[in-house]
Amino acid sequence: MIKKTSPGYKAVVSPYLLWSILFVIAPMFFVAYYSFTGSDGAWTLENILALGKYTPTFVRSIWHGLLATLICLFLAFPLSYFISKTSANTQRTMVALVMLPMWMNFLIRTYSWMTILQDTGLINSMLAKVGLGPFQMLNTRGAVILGMTYNFLPYMILPLYSVMSKLDQSVIEAAQDLGGNRYQVLRRVIIPLSMPGIASGLTMVFVPSVSTFYISQKLGGGSFDLIGDVIERQFQQAYNYNLGAAISLVLMVLILISMAFLNKYSDSGGGVVV
Amino acid sequence: MKPISKLYSFLIFAFLYAPIAVMIFFSFNASNSTGLFTGFSLKWYGKLAHDQAVMQALSNTLILAVTSALIATVIGTAAAVGIDRWKKGIVRNSVMNVTNIPMMNPEIVTGVSMMLLFVFVGQLVGKKEILGFGTLLIAHVTFNLPYVVLSVLPKLRQTDPFLAQAAQDLGCTPVAAFFKAVLPAISPGIFTGLLMAFTLSLDDFIISYFTAGPGFQTLPITIFSMTKKRVKPDMYALSTLIFVGILVLLLAINLAQARSDKKKKRI
Amino acid sequence: MKDKIIIDLKNISVKFDEEQVLKNLNLSIKDKEFVTLLGPSGCGKTTTLRIIAGFLEPDEGQVIFEGKLINGLPPHKRKVNTIFQRYALFPHLNVFDNVAFGMRVKKMSKAAIEDKVQEMLTLVNLKGFEKRHVESLSGGQQQRVAIARALANDPHVLLLDEPLGALDLKLRKDMQVELKSIQERLGITFLYVTHDQEEALSMSDKVVVMDNGIIQQIGSPIDIYNEPENAFVADFIGESNILDGIMRSDYKVEFSGQKFECLDAGFEKNEKVDVVVRPEDVVVVSKDEGMLKGTVTSVVFLGVHYEIIVDLKGFKWMIQSTQVQDVGDEIGLNIDPDSIHIMKKSEYSGRYGDYSCFSEEFYELSEPDEEEE
Numbered sequence: 001m002i003k004k005t006s007p008g009y010k011a012v013v014s015p016y017l018l019w020s021i022l023f024v025i026a027p028m029f030f031v032a033y034y035s036f037t038g039s040d041g042a043w044t045l046e047n048i049l050a051l052g053k054y055t056p057t058f059v060r061s062i063w064h065g066l067l068a069t070l071i072c073l074f075l076a077f078p079l080s081y082f083i084s085k086t087s088a089n090t091q092r093t094m095v096a097l098v099m100l101p102m103w104m105n106f107l108i109r110t111y112s113w114m115t116i117l118q119d120t121g122l123i124n125s126m127l128a129k130v131g132l133g134p135f136q137m138l139n140t141r142g143a144v145i146l147g148m149t150y151n152f153l154p155y156m157i158l159p160l161y162s163v164m165s166k167l168d169q170s171v172i173e174a175a176q177d178l179g180g181n182r183y184q185v186l187r188r189v190i191i192p193l194s195m196p197g198i199a200s201g202l203t204m205v206f207v208p209s210v211s212t213f214y215i216s217q218k219l220g221g222g223s224f225d226l227i228g229d230v231i232e233r234q235f236q237q238a239y240n241y242n243l244g245a246a247i248s249l250v251l252m253v254l255i256l257i258s259m260a261f262l263n264k265y266s267d268s269g270g271g272v273v274v
Numbered sequence: 275m276k277p278i279s280k281l282y283s284f285l286i287f288a289f290l291y292a293p294i295a296v297m298i299f300f301s302f303n304a305s306n307s308t309g310l311f312t313g314f315s316l317k318w319y320g321k322l323a324h325d326q327a328v329m330q331a332l333s334n335t336l337i338l339a340v341t342s343a344l345i346a347t348v349i350g351t352a353a354a355v356g357i358d359r360w361k362k363g364i365v366r367n368s369v370m371n372v373t374n375i376p377m378m379n380p381e382i383v384t385g386v387s388m389m390l391l392f393v394f395v396g397q398l399v400g401k402k403e404i405l406g407f408g409t410l411l412i413a414h415v416t417f418n419l420p421y422v423v424l425s426v427l428p429k430l431r432q433t434d435p436f437l438a439q440a441a442q443d444l445g446c447t448p449v450a451a452f453f454k455a456v457l458p459a460i461s462p463g464i465f466t467g468l469l470m471a472f473t474l475s476l477d478d479f480i481i482s483y484f485t486a487g488p489g490f491q492t493l494p495i496t497i498f499s500m501t502k503k504r505v506k507p508d509m510y511a512l513s514t515l516i517f518v519g520i521l522v523l524l525l526a527i528n529l530a531q532a533r534s535d536k537k538k539k540r541i
Numbered sequence: 542m543k544d545k546i547i548i549d550l551k552n553i554s555v556k557f558d559e560e561q562v563l564k565n566l567n568l569s570i571k572d573k574e575f576v577t578l579l580g581p582s583g584c585g586k587t588t589t590l591r592i593i594a595g596f597l598e599p600d601e602g603q604v605i606f607e608g609k610l611i612n613g614l615p616p617h618k619r620k621v622n623t624i625f626q627r628y629a630l631f632p633h634l635n636v637f638d639n640v641a642f643g644m645r646v647k648k649m650s651k652a653a654i655e656d657k658v659q660e661m662l663t664l665v666n667l668k669g670f671e672k673r674h675v676e677s678l679s680g681g682q683q684q685r686v687a688i689a690r691a692l693a694n695d696p697h698v699l700l701l702d703e704p705l706g707a708l709d710l711k712l713r714k715d716m717q718v719e720l721k722s723i724q725e726r727l728g729i730t731f732l733y734v735t736h737d738q739e740e741a742l743s744m745s746d747k748v749v750v751m752d753n754g755i756i757q758q759i760g761s762p763i764d765i766y767n768e769p770e771n772a773f774v775a776d777f778i779g780e781s782n783i784l785d786g787i788m789r790s791d792y793k794v795e796f797s798g799q800k801f802e803c804l805d806a807g808f809e810k811n812e813k814v815d816v817v818v819r820p821e822d823v824v825v826v827s828k829d830e831g832m833l834k835g836t837v838t839s840v841v842f843l844g845v846h847y848e849i850i851v852d853l854k855g856f857k858w859m860i861q862s863t864q865v866q867d868v869g870d871e872i873g874l875n876i877d878p879d880s881i882h883i884m885k886k887s888e889y890s891g892r893y894g895d896y897s898c899f900s901e902e903f904y905e906l907s908e909p910d911e912e913e914e
Contacts, residue, residue: 009438009448013356013369015349016419020372023416027387028375034390079286082279094283096524101290103520104297105494107479108513111501112293115300115308122296122309153290170629173596176616177623178643178694184617188646192633203378211380214479218501228382235386235484245390248383255380 031252034245047246054230054247061227062254064141065210068148072156072205073198075149080160080197081190084167091165098157110147110218117143117219139221147215148205155204163197164190199262207255227251294517301510308505318511328512331496335476338407338492342414343471349415350422350471351464355456357423358430373420381417385484388413392485405487413485414475421474422467429463430456469527473520547572547698547730548593553602555588555754562588563599564754570698570732575724577733579741580751581777586734589751590700593732594623607697617646621698622691626706628683630675636662636686637671643694661689664723681712688723698730705740717744738778742766750774771884775817776893782823782858783894786816786883794883797853799832801876805883815884817894820848820861822880831873837866850896857896 038044083094101109116122117137127133137143167190175189191198213228220226227247234244304313322328353369360366376384388409396404434440437459441451457464479494486495493512500509548570555563563585570576578586591597592604595616604611611619622643631639638645640661644654662668665685670678675686684704691699701720705713721744724731735741741748742762750757750765750773758770769775772783786796791806796816808814828834835853842865849860851872858874866872 009359009452010356012352013360016353016356016423017369017372019349019416019419020369023388023391023412024372024375027384027391030390030394031383031387075286078279079283082283096528097287098290100521100524101294103473103477103524104294104517105477105479105497105513107494107497107501108297108509109293111505111509112297116293116296118309120309125309150289150293153286168627168629170625170627171631173594173616174623174625174629174631174690175642175646176596177594177621178646178690179617180642180646181615181617184646188642189631189633193631195633207378207380211382213382214498228380231382231386235389241390241393244386248386251380252383255378259378 031245031249034242035249036246037242039240039242047242050243051246051250054227057225057227057230058250058254060225061210064145064148064226065206068145068152068209069156069202069206071145071149072153073201076153076156076160076201077194077198080157080164083157083161084164095158095161098154098161102154106151107214110151110215113143113147113150114138114218117146138219139223141220141224143219144216144224144226147219148209148212151212151215152205152208155208156201159200159204160194160197163194163200167193203259203262206258210255211251297510298514298517301507301514303507306506308507308510318507319515321508322511322515325508327491328493328496328508331491331493334407334490335493338410338414339472339475342411342418342475343468345411346415346418346422346471347464347468350419350467351426351460353419354423354426354430354460354463355452358427373423376417377420381480382484384417385413385481388416388481389484403487403489405485407490409485409487410482410490410492413481414478417478417481418471418474421470422464425467425470426460426463429460433459545572546570547607548732549603549605550589550592551603551605553589553592553599553604555585555592555597555599562754563592566602566754566756568749568756568759570730572730573728575721575731575733575744575746576749577735577741577745577747578749578751579735579738579777580757581736584751585754586736586751587702588754590623590702590732590734593698594621594700595619620696621700622694622696624684624687624691624699624701624704626703628687628707630683630686630690632676634675635671636667636673636675636678639675639686640689640693642690647694657693658689661693664692664726665689680708681716684708684716688720692723692727696729698732699724701731701733703734703736705735705737713740720744742778750777752777768882769817769884771887772815772817772889772891772893773887775815775882775884776889780820780859780861781894782818782820782896783890784816784818784856785891786814788812788814788883792878794881797833797856801832801881802878803881803883804879805881808883808885813886815886815890815894817882817884818858818876818880820859821846822876823858823860823862824875824877825849825860825862825864825866826873826875828871828873831875833874833876834871835874837868837870837872840866840868859896 035047036043036045038046083091083098086094114121118124119134119136119138121138123137124134127135171193172185172189175185180188210226211228211231212226213232216224216226216229231244231247231251234240234247238244300308300311301318302314302316303311304315304317357366357369360369379387389405392404392409396402433456437455438448438451441455442448446454477494478492479498482492482495483498486492493516497509497512546569548568550566550568553563553566554561566585566589568589578589580586588597592599593606595611595614595618598613606619606621631642634642637658640658641654644657649657658671659668662670665688667682667685667689670682670686675683678686687704704720705716708716717740720731720733733741733744742765745762747759748762748765749759752773758765758774760768765774766778769778769781775781775783784796786794788805788808788811789795789800790810791808792803794801794803794805794814794816833853835851835858837849838852838857839850841848846861846863847865849862849866851858851860851874853874860874
């Protein structure tokens with residue numbers, strides 16, 4: 001192909017490149033640098049060694065992040081499929097309806113769940129009217145998982161929908177034609193062909209779930225420490241940047257590993273833009 | 275859709291909108307409770323207009339969102355044009371990988387890493403209070419950039435690579451060729467990127483939380499500090515207003531898009 | 542067994558929104574026959590196929606398969622298989638797994654599946670391609686995989702929806718021959734949908750010409766070509782000059798101001814009719830010897846013959862002749878009695894068969910488009 005370009009066009013990428021080096025790459029190095037230095041600036045392994053005590057927190061974060069991610073997958077999969085089967089106009093409306101809550105400040109949405117779940121909240125006062133409860137719902141592990149599921153569900157629905165809406169209907173018909181019943185068509189054709197969307201959705205829900213700090217503080221009542229809470233405390237309350245950096249570094253590496261694992265299934269299209 | 279699918283979709287949407295409905299409902303509460311409705315009132319909306327801190331934070335947020343979105347759009351569009359010209363290879367790949375970092379990194383890590391950079395530079399130049407509008411702006415431009423790049427790139431791929439050459443052939447300078455031939459073709463992508471950057475910046479809490487200083491608070495940060503105490507319905511009123519504002523904005527854009535689609539069809 | 546009816550469609554009607562796609566359609570298909578549904582885009586041929594496959598329920602009418610009513614039976618329970626327009630191969634599976642798909646969902650044994658896949662790949666000349674990814678195959682090879690995949694299920698009827706539409710001309714011709722030979726070897730019913738009249742004529746035992754959701758004619762390829770029932774069929778199958786005529790009596794027809802002998806009878810006296818004369822049946826003679834006289838307005842060389850447009854008092858005839866004529870020449874035309882075909886007047890009368898707007902551009906414009914239904 002003849003695609004002669006003046007060097008001027010190629011060069012316009014340089015401001016972006018410069019910006020990225022300064023404000024994306026350099027900060028990563030600073031995370032590493034602070035991880036391996038003490039508050040006096042001298043090299044030390046102290047921060048890394050101190051991480052051992054946070055192992056339970058890491059395990060808890062990953063475990064709850066995974067749970068929320070899987071719940072999102074199971075909730076989103078049927079919905080995305082239903083949406084992809086409706087008319088083009090309905091699809092547009094429903095996708096807009098999925099996206100709309102994301103434009104609402106997430107702190108307020110999370111807080112709103114507090115008022116729904118608390119002992120004197122909406123659900124318990126309704127239950128009280130029929131003589132039940134009150135049940136403790138707030139400050140439980142369930143509430144934290146609910147908060148994660150709620151906040152990040154759209155990140156699962158959208159990539160799933162975008163893959164499913166591009167599924168070739170005749171491929172599904174071919175599977176039926178060859179004798180596949182509904183379950184077989186789902187397992188043998190629809191799910192395998194949705195894999196890129198599933199992988200993308202899993203990352204997009206897992207990453208923010210595992211690193212959240214606000215949801216666990218509000219819905220877990222502070223007794224429910226996640227790794228995000230620990231990082232936040234080091235930077236905003238304890239002012240131990242070095243330890244905070246070390247924890248962040250480990251979190252980053254953990255996520256990179258899980259993403260590399262998932263990327264084997266995902267297409268290389270550079271993620272899904274929401 | 276079958277009734278069972280309809281019911282399922284309804285339940286999911288009910289779940290997604292439950293807290294928003296609660297919030298809107300209690301923003302009209304006469305008492306200062308966010309759990310017990312005592313009567314209809316608009317007083318929290320009135321109170322809001324007189325809340326100096328909130329109004330200041332609102333204007334800060336808007337200024338930040340507009341400037342960061344504009345800067346990101348200019349740099350990002352230029353970047354996309356440049357990336358598009360690089361053939362597959364190490365430059366293109368590394369630029370695309372760098373683009374993915376802020377999107378894939380947990381927000382808290384992005385926020386923390388930038389804070390460390392700023393603090394380090396602050397110590398270097400001996401300025402203690404470095405966090406403020408400047409650092410926030412840098413942070414916002416940084417996380418907006420990938421979204422702009424990724425919305426402009428596909429549009430560039432759709433346009434004819436010979437468009438600019440055709441314009442030059444007809445007598446344009448390379449710069450004029452870009453503005454007269456290429457830019458109009460990719461403007462929908464630029465607009466999408468701008469809008470996305472604007473709303474992301476408007477809504478961002480986590481990264482702002484680590485890069486803002488006491489001198490310049492954005493609305494989400496103000497909301498955060500307010501939710502540390504007991505929230506009064508004025509926060510709900512504020513969120514309702516923002517929600518309605520964004521709803522109107524999105525509707526207007528959709529309408530405009532539908533109209534331009536129709537126009538295209540007629541031609 | 543040869544005359545057993547395998548598919549019987551009775552009074553089928555289908556509406557999409559307000560548009561009537563099929564109108565009271567009746568069609569019987571015999572076992573082991575190669576039947577082609579032929580018609581332009583939107584004539585309802587693909588809709589008919591989808592009703593038999595089970596992807597579409599008719600609003601009215603009965604679908605009878607091997608003597609049993611199968612309305613409402615889902616596609617996976619029907620003993621028919623489909624070759625889709627764009628093959629619809631499973632992109633996540635290799636050639637072997639694509640062909641094995643139907644047998645796997647039926648939970649057949651591994652050994653049986655292995656045997657059958659090998660047999661099918663041999664049938665379509667794709668032995669050795671088992672592990673290939675379907676997207677790495679050429680269009681023709683993908684087509685073969687689709688055929689093997691459908692036939693691996695031992696369907697009683699194979700439905701083919703414009704299967705060769707995406708292939709280039711040369712490959713299409715080869716596949717036509719191959720499909721026909723597969724059908725003869727396996728001895729199963731093929732129901733074939735196409736808009737390509739040549740394809741229909743060369744492969745089928747029986748052609749069903751459709752337009753506007755209505756069957757226009759059913760017959761053998763020779764019948765359809767020689768004895769078209771109305772102006773639509775005459776025009777759609779091959780080239781035709783279609784003229785207004787009047788039956789003066791049995792075996793006597795008048796058109797273009799001349800009386801002609803013909804082989805048709807049974808019309809009322811002075812009944813208005815459509816007269817069909819195929820371009821290759823017109824004999825060019827000198828101006829004085831011709832029963833009809835006209836002026837040559839265009840001559841196009843097509844390799845085998847010249848296509849000559851002749852103006853006869855405003856009506857333009859198309860003539861195919863191996864002899865070259867010059868534009869502007871006056872020539873005479875003769876027509877033998879057995880070259881004249883008389884049709885009853887229909888709603889299509891007057892819409893086809895005049896080459897007044899004929900130009901060379903038509904060769905490009907009239908290239909058949911993909912059917913969109």
